[in-house]
Amino acid sequence: MAKDPVRVLVTGAAGQIGYALVPMIARGIMLGPDQPVILHMLDIPPAVESLNGVKMELQDAAFPLLKGIVATTDVAEACKDVNIAVMVGGFPRKEGMERKDVMSKNVSIYKAQASALEQYAAKDVKVLVVANPANTNALILKEFAPSIPEKNITCLTRLDHNRALGQIAERLEVPVSSVKNVIIWGNHSSSQYPDVNHAVIEGPDGEKSVRSTVSDDAWLNGEFIKVVQQRGAAIIKARKLSSALSAASSACDHIRDWVLGTPEGTFVSMGVYSDGSYNTPPGIIFSYPVICKNGDWSIVQGLSIDEFSREKLVATAAELVEEKEVAYSCISE
Ligand SMILES: NC(=O)C1=CN([C@@H]2O[C@H](COP(=O)(O)OP(=O)(O)OC[C@H]3O[C@@H](n4cnc5c(N)ncnc54)[C@H](O)[C@@H]3O)[C@@H](O)[C@H]2O)C=CC1
Ligand SMILES: O=C([O-])CC(=O)C(=O)O
Numbered sequence: 001m002a003k004d005p006v007r008v009l010v011t012g013a014a015g016q017i018g019y020a021l022v023p024m025i026a027r028g029i030m031l032g033p034d035q036p037v038i039l040h041m042l043d044i045p046p047a048v049e050s051l052n053g054v055k056m057e058l059q060d061a062a063f064p065l066l067k068g069i070v071a072t073t074d075v076a077e078a079c080k081d082v083n084i085a086v087m088v089g090g091f092p093r094k095e096g097m098e099r100k101d102v103m104s105k106n107v108s109i110y111k112a113q114a115s116a117l118e119q120y121a122a123k124d125v126k127v128l129v130v131a132n133p134a135n136t137n138a139l140i141l142k143e144f145a146p147s148i149p150e151k152n153i154t155c156l157t158r159l160d161h162n163r164a165l166g167q168i169a170e171r172l173e174v175p176v177s178s179v180k181n182v183i184i185w186g187n188h189s190s191s192q193y194p195d196v197n198h199a200v201i202e203g204p205d206g207e208k209s210v211r212s213t214v215s216d217d218a219w220l221n222g223e224f225i226k227v228v229q230q231r232g233a234a235i236i237k238a239r240k241l242s243s244a245l246s247a248a249s250s251a252c253d254h255i256r257d258w259v260l261g262t263p264e265g266t267f268v269s270m271g272v273y274s275d276g277s278y279n280t281p282p283g284i285i286f287s288y289p290v291i292c293k294n295g296d297w298s299i300v301q302g303l304s305i306d307e308f309s310r311e312k313l314v315a316t317a318a319e320l321v322e323e324k325e326v327a328y329s330c331i332s333e
Contacts, residue, residue: 005036005067007122009082011113012089013041013071014051016241017130020248021086022054026063030252031084031259038068042078042089075113079120084259086251087113087141090131095236103133103323104330110137111331114144121148126295128254129155130247134188135271135285136323140331142273142285151296154258155271157192157287159243159250160184163231164194167224168201168210178202179210183289184228184269185278185309186316187323192287193312194228196220198303221308262292267300278305280313284320 008025012018018041024030025037039058043051055071072078079085091105110129117125125148129138138155145153161184169176178201185193199210214220227234235243257268267289274286277299289300305313 003035005038006031006084007038007040007082009040009042009078009085009121011042011078011085011087012131014043014047014054015088016244017088017247017251018043019054020245021088021251022058023061023063024248024252026058026061026066028065029249030255032256033065036065036067038070039066040070040072040078040080040082042072042075044089045073048073075116076120079113079116082117082121082125084255085117085121085125085127086255087127087129087137088131088251089113090137095240103136103326106131106133106137107140107327107330110140111144114141117141118145118147123147124149125152126255126258127153128251129153129271130251132188133323135287135320136327138271138285139273139324140327150273153273153285154254154297155188155285155287156247156251156254157184157188157269157271158254159247160188160192160194160228160231160287161269162246162250162253164196164224164228167227168196168199168214171219171224172201172210172213174201174203180266181289182210182269183267183303184287185313186280186287187320188271188287189316189319190229190233191316191319192229193309193316194225195309195312196224197306197309198289257292258297259292259295261294262290267291270297272297272299275299277301278303278313280317281321284317284324286317286320 051071091102134155142153164182165179168179182199183195196210200207269287270290271285271287274282274284276282280286290297
């Protein structure tokens with residue numbers, strides 16, 4: 001029997017990530033090749049013509065799984081009954097700006113959209129915040145949508161995770177699909193800590209540790225970390241626009257794994273509401289290693305954290321605590 005359609009909201013749908021993301025959703029890349037979808041696309045009035053153009057193109061592409069399109073500038077209409085919400089809308093970082101610079105512009109957007117989701121979305125809506133500062137926008141959304149379970153509000157660090165997999169694969173000249181269990185800890189910012197201490201490469205003779213196979217601690221503790229932390233800025237420098245196709249693809253990976261589960265023995269990185277695991281401060285949205293099963297994520301527990309890693313975790317957590325304070329000061333202004 002055919003499945004009922006799932007309603008997926010994409011905010012900022014007329015923007016560059018939106019333009020890459022909506023066809024992926026309509027093709028079944030996010031929720032599977034047998035899952036019909038109804039796309040809800042929200043943008044703001046200055047983008048309405050462009051949004052309608054995206055709607056026309058979706059019709060023209062004749063996606064078999066796409067059972068309906070809602071394209072609107074009305075937040076309530078956009079949020080109505082949605083099961084998945086991918087929050088991409090916002091003000092993007094420009095060359096030379098830190099993610100913090102875009103904070104005040106985005107905090108007010110996320111406060112308003114939290115209320116709309118709370119009022120109009122399905123009660124068990126799963127929310128993924130992509131727009132920067134992603135962790136703190138997700139925190140604001142959580143605070144202003146108290147009836148949405150806090151486990152249902154997450155932010156995207158899967159792009160950083162995938163970037164780390166890509167760097168290791170390139171260095172070892174192995175397919176990226178054979179590398180797994182890297183971890184992005186903390187903030188989706190240049191303070192994030194890409195950790196390979198538990199990462200492995202799958203080969204014909206079983207799993208091998210990434211650290212011992214790379215066998216170059218100076219690179220793993222230096223250049224590798226820096227490249228992953230700075231990859232967003234490098235893309236902006238190269239394209240004069242921030243990452244879009246990789247962000248869209250990683251957003252699909254995030255939701256797909258959350259809804260359909262992570263493969264046995266594999267963990268991925270997600271920004272989730274901190275419960276104090278690994279001695280990180282509670283009350284912030286922090287990226288952890290997680291596994292997903294039956295539509296729920298759980299933080300992988302019991303991984304060893306060496307002194308080098310501990311310092312990096314403390315630093316990225318401190319940045320998030322500070323961002324939280326700045327965000328709250330923007331709200332009260
Ligand atoms: N977490 C991550 O890994 C990544 C996050 N990003 C972030 O994603 C966001 C989107 O990036 P792009 O698509 O490149 O930007 P963009 O500027 O091309 O698109 C943003 C869209 O959001 C719309 N928008 C603005 N305010 C809105 C509101 N209140 N409600 C609905 N829509 C609204 C704009 O009109 C625009 O169409 C940015 O914040 C960017 O920094 C980008 C790459 C990776
Ligand atoms: O760096 C940016 O502003 C865009 C982004 O979040 C990324 O590419 O990771």
